[in-house]
Amino acid sequence: MLKSAVKGSCSLFSCNSSVSVLLRIVPARSISTSSFLLDSAEEKSNMLSGRGMVVGCYEGEDGAELTEAGKTLDAKYNNKITRILKISGQQVKDGDSRLFYDISEDLTHLALVGLGKRGPEEKQEDMLMSRHNVRCAAAAGASLLKKAKVKEIHLEGLSDPEAAAEGTHLALFTYDDMKGKKPTNEEPTNEKPSVLLWDGSSEGEREQWGRGCVLAEGQNFARWLMETPSNHMTPTDFVDAVSRKLGQCENKDKIEISPRPYSWIKEKKMGSFLSVAQGSDEDPWFLEIKYNGATSPDTNPLVLVGKGITFDSGGISIKPAAGMPEMKADMGGAACVTGTTLAVAMLGLPINIVSLMPLCENMPSGKAVKPGDVVTAMNGKTIEVDNTDAEGRLILADALCYAHSFNPTGIIDMATLTGAVGVALGSGAAGTYTTSESMWERFHEASRTTGDRLWRMPLYNLYSKQMKSRIADINNLGTPSRSAGSCTAAAFLKAFVECDEWCHLDIAGVMSGGTADLPYLSKGMSGRPTRTIIQYIQQLCSSQQ
Template sequence: MHIQLITQAVQDIQCDALLVGAAIKAPKQNEGGIVLSATAEAVDKLLDGLISERSADGEFQGKLGEMLTLHPRGRLASRRVIVVGLGPQAQLTAQSLRRATAIAARHAQNTGAQHIVLAAQGNPATPHYTQAQVEGALLGLYKFDHYFSTREENKTVSRIAVLVENSSAEDLQQALQKGRILAEATNFARDLVNEPPIVLTPTELANRAAAMARRVGLDCEIFDKDKITELKMGGLLGVTQGSAEPPRFVILRYRGAPDSTNKGLALVGKGITFDSGGLSLKTAAGMEDMKSDMGGAAAVLGAMQAIAQLKPPINVTALVPTCENMPSGTSYRPGDILRISNGKTIEIVNTDAEGRLILSDALSYAAKEGLSPIIDLATLTGGVVVALGSFMTGLFCNDEQLSQEIISAGQSAGEKYWPMPLDDDYNEQIKSDIADIKQTGGREASSVTAAKILQNFVGDAKWAHLDIAGTAFVETKKPYQEKGATGVGVRMLAELALRLA
């Protein structure tokens, strides 16, 4: 994708679609109407007030994501103009601009545009909003079409320009690059999740992590089954018993502060490349999208790609345990006891609660290395979907400052994280009569008890667990994104690394 800043008179911009913005005017004494961005206002004048006229007629009101398509008929060099609503002017944020740009860019692509120009914000441009427009466009244009026998190449945007007053301004160039890096890393994670499980096996996930690491300059280590056995990772080995596919344990290291004595941040991602439920078999409907059960791993790998390119002065280590959870004569069973690498034992109750087992080994590894804070991401429980739906990620954290930093970084990325309890009272639900911990605490507060299990393996580190079961994968296509993987967590983690640095 070719992306650049341009400085040009609006009437001279040659492109397939020029995207301009309009917001809802703040009401004053019963006044309504819209407020045009600077570029939209220039277009309106060139078209003899056509945008204002359509607004006055009620055809376009400026609601977030609402669109009005105009054909200049030679008055502008652009083939068409798409006016996109930004919502109430008083509530304009980077996220609303990001969302509106994604909607308009997707619409332009679906109508055959290959070269689009972004001017939803208008001039003068700010770095914050320039970044948001680039992110929005690249996230909105994403589609996973690798497996169609014929692909519509003529319906793919290949060039994006952002209209600014000064295309050589360093802060705007940096904003463009940051937006591109964050969006491309998010789309990399989305690709991983959307891949069919017959392709993205644990071995292939490790291979793609290694290829990405080579591309952006990260150190990479991959443990095979023999090394995992040597490290006594009983959770990872137990879950993988029923599968013909061998497990892998991926370690990526970014050394942004090589002289620091602080070992730095750890990012841990659940990497179940397919979850059948094991012997506690899921229903057919419940299994359909279980290729997405490695959404946590994908988010961590995408974040590491972005961090390596943004180069914050901080050390970051990513840990990804990956395997399949399958039923067979060699599967682990309810009633088994598994010993995690830190020595603690877990009584198995339900083989479909496998994510906490492989995460326990990864968290133990991070704690043993002295990494802090530790942040894990996992499509872990249906309980968090019941509690928060698909709009917010459940946030469990043992440190209030870290919790607030994650929420703030999420706001910057346009993602919502909601604090959940970690009270010790919940420990009663995971007490076992025959092992240190019971694998599940039952239906009540299931997302909380899952987090409490993980807390047993982080030692003294600051730690946050993000349950992305409701936010990592969407079932329906939306105006701003495809059905499937969302890439949640990638941009938040990269933003967090920048802030912690």
């Protein structure tokens, strides 16, 4: 995939400056357009099967200023882009997008997108704004062209090809696996166009574009796993889907996939994990994936741990009906771990990684764990189950214990763990807990780069004290139960961690897309913060070279 993404291009385009131009102006941050009227069926057919181009421009003092690639294309078309800009109104502000038609016989559509003001990189809103603007602009342009039913979308790099690739491929993601086929007399409305980098790009720009495509693919695979209905994504289905995907990627020879069955889980004495799984008729699995990218297979790995509840009813402490359909995505942690592993393998990063995912459903039944039960984790600690809907920490406890058996350089766990983190942070950032300053600094920098933000939360001893049980070693719910819920959940996990380099990401607040601050993510499951974890690993590899 990386190889094809880096080298994918197509010859562009002959110029015909005498052809008239149609224009549609789209408001800031809007990435939709209505259909347009053409004179004939033949003309309409040509438009619908045509090629489109996304070109960027900055806010200049005297009006819109094209990127360097845009200027090259403008010269190729005898300054036609500049002329139609003057006709339509000079300034194209950050987030604006304008769609022009019939530029030449071979360029049927041109999406002009605003990148904001040109200048040095600024960190605003805890992210690199120029990269964020490129993602949003690429997404707006690609979405306009897709809406216009363009079959082939070309992009210039918008001064940051990696960010442009991310924004484009994230914006074009759709989940339509469950939709029936359209009648044969209806035109398909959701057909995915091909996306290519402009052939005037340098080799370095192609490499950046290729990285961005891989980062987006990792996140989109996590989104696909999260979007799939739970009756089509049981623990067994998850194992099968991940095994197929990783078995097809580049560097698959460096990947080892080991699905561990119930008998193995029981043999490892993962009583905390099994207590959650016992209420469902679906078999639990403990999915272990190794990526051996370091020079030596004996190099100590980084361990990733992801919560894999493929449906969370709450168990005996059953959830209210409102919002329960989204609990098909309660395996978001495992999905993000998988997407990260996929991207790391595709990029061929020089690191060893072990990915661990306990997979099961949390269901009520006559066999289900009950409030007040006491279960025993892999490390021998006893846990009083005060609330069966606090199940994610129960399966993670055993996974974290097992993670230490690999003598890891660090452990990162991620989970759609608490609604409380959504109350605290909303969709603005994932809650991040760590006692390692170096991990936080690297993660914080990674999140600024990707625009998928993290926010550090406290791990005070106070929260550990609130997890005490009267009859067991620890309680799975803090006291008082409605106080600092995300913090006490992290404190619970901390009780099962001995590694100094450990970080917990509570991603429940960012599990859904369609938010105004990230317009390149449509409604539905977001796959966040997959790209930030990949970026963290890339930075870690760079620091070790």
